[in-house]
Amino acid sequence: MSRFWSDHVNNLQPYVPGEQLAIENLIKLNTNEHPYGPSPKAIAAIKQAANDSLRLYPSYDAKGLRQSIARLHHLEVENVFVGNGSDEILAHIFSGLFLRGGRPLLLPDISYSFYRTYCRYYQVPFEIIPLAEDFSIRVEDYTQQRDVAPAAIIFANPNAPTSLLVELGDVERIVKANPDTVVVVDEAYVDFGGKSASGLVKQYPNVVVVQTLSKSYALAGLRVGFALASPEIVAGLERIKDSFNSYPLDSLALAGAQAAIDDQDYFNEVRKAVMDARDELTKDLQGLGFTVLPSATNFVFAAHPEHDAAHLQQALKERGVLVRHFSQERIQQFLRITVGTLAQCKRLTQELATILERNAE
């Protein structure tokens, strides 16, 4: 690092994304991307927007896209904030809502690792709450009275990388028990098996729901996410946006995202195909002796009692199949496997069967 950087930058521990290798015939099941393409209507809208009007700045308030999202969630446009991927929205939330007089942010020990990265980047004080033995979120840990109310609570629901869901009633219990605390529910994967907390937004001023088009809408490359919250919280997020970058979504992203949201028929069709493939993959992995946590996402979290996960990941990579392994304590023996097409899932399980056999020799 150059000596011109501040100590703060020198000490950062950035998020490590999954590998994006440009190798032919590679089966990529490591970054929870959707195996099917986005809605053909989204692609058509992007192509149509690729015209001479690109010389103009895009809409600064993204009204059309926000209206479509509001309609889908039975909310008002003032309840919707959009950003360049949900990561950017989370960054605004960490910097704007979590620094409150030294009160801590509560977050699970096993969760989306970007949360800790943002804590360090924005110097947010935080307290880690361990998940239960079975990796579930213990709701009581977040509803008990504390001497000092936490500034905020954040968790992914369903959680990543565990794939486990907290039922909507329990999310509401957490929100209700913490009226002086912002509760952020990161629903990146909710469309694959959960119920959104978006219905709580009108009732509770302390809840913020964050979603993305990267997973269930198959638009990771377009970088679009959104938050649903009270008009006051959305107004604050707009203030942060306009102090940082007034045009986080370009014209192509606005057009493509709105068309994708409006095409609910396609969305539901491919979402179902992923969920069906997940159930099939789960059975096949169990047949090979893996323990698979009950997934409400587009990935499974699986461990084998006799085979080391890091070794399995490496062996799969050598055979052209990428899956994700985390070296964090408690989950070192798990693989996070994105649900691909049925054919990709079959290839994965065939490769795994061969590797397990060889290991046993």
Ligand SMILES: Cc1ncc(COP(=O)(O)O)c(C=O)c1O
């Ligand atoms: C739990 C969770 N939240 C947020 C994100 C970020 O998604 P986006 O592509 O919208 O930035 C991810 C991406 O993997 C995720 O797993």
